[in-house]
Amino acid sequence: xxxxSQSPSNKVTExxxxxxxxxxxxxxxxxxxxxxxxxxxxxEFLIYFQGNSAPDKSGLPSDRFSAERTGGSVSTLTIQRxxxxxxxxxxxxxxxAENYGYTFGSGTRLTVV
Amino acid sequence: AQTVTQSxxxxxxxxxxxxxxxxTYDTSESNYYLFWYKQPPSRQMILVIRQEAYKxxxxxxxRFSVNFQKAAKSFSLKISxxxxxxxxxxxxxxxxxxxxxxxxxxxxxxLVTP
Numbered sequence: 001x002x003x004x005s006q007s008p009s010n011k012v013t014e015x016x017x018x019x020x021x022x023x024x025x026x027x028x029x030x031x032x033x034x035x036x037x038x039x040x041x042x043x044e045f046l047i048y049f050q051g052n053s054a055p056d057k058s059g060l061p062s063d064r065f066s067a068e069r070t071g072g073s074v075s076t077l078t079i080q081r082x083x084x085x086x087x088x089x090x091x092x093x094x095x096x097a098e099n100y101g102y103t104f105g106s107g108t109r110l111t112v113v
Numbered sequence: 114a115q116t117v118t119q120s121x122x123x124x125x126x127x128x129x130x131x132x133x134x135x136x137t138y139d140t141s142e143s144n145y146y147l148f149w150y151k152q153p154p155s156r157q158m159i160l161v162i163r164q165e166a167y168k169x170x171x172x173x174x175x176r177f178s179v180n181f182q183k184a185a186k187s188f189s190l191k192i193s194x195x196x197x198x199x200x201x202x203x204x205x206x207x208x209x210x211x212x213x214x215x216x217x218x219x220x221x222x223x224l225v226t227p
Contacts, residue, residue: 031213033215041219042218042219042220043215045215045216048213048214056213056214098208098213099208101148102160102215103160104158105157106155106157107157
């Protein structure tokens with residue numbers, strides 16, 4: 001596609017429920033990244049994909065968080081048993097090559113009530 | 114590890130004036146890249162400017178330019194002829210040449226007033 005597409009744009013969920021956030025990167029971009037943006041906390045790196053593999057999952061905050069990428073394209077970030085502290089904007093980005101800067105999506109605002 | 118510090122949480126500038134946003138960073142890498150991103154209320158992060166650390170020349174993109182002081186580890190963004198559409202959060206970020214994850218500062222909220 002022309003840009004990085006994320007869905008849903010906004011998600012409100014009850015504490016304890018599972019949520020799936022989707023990212024559709026720019027066609028041909030082999031690298032894909034997930035970041036979390038919490039109020040007053042800046043952007044926090046979660047995970048990086050090169051193709052379908054995730055060489056760096058070090059940013060995932062707990063084992064409730066997981067992500068996958070299929071076909072070298074769409075990625076899904078899953079949060080199980082959501083907690084209120086998971087409330088944040090989840091941003092996805094893709095890039096054609098490292099060090100050239102990313103193209104970001106508009107994010108998913110997750111609110112856990 | 115790389116850290117990025119933006120010491121100005123909020124700034125304000127009048128339309129058509131010039132404003133400079135500060136950023137300092139700390140890195141042990143010999144080569145790295147620096148970026149400024151803009152995040153308007155739409156939430157989408159937009160790349161404003163990119164600087165390769167091994168290049169002495171300051172990067173420029175239209176009204177946006179940087180003052181890169183490698184020894185001081187400073188990377189400030191100058192916005193000339195400010196426009197109302199420049200109102201946004203601005204994030205400074207670094208990336209190691211050997212890496213892929215961007216390290217972001219906490220951002221500066223810029224308000225451009227008529």
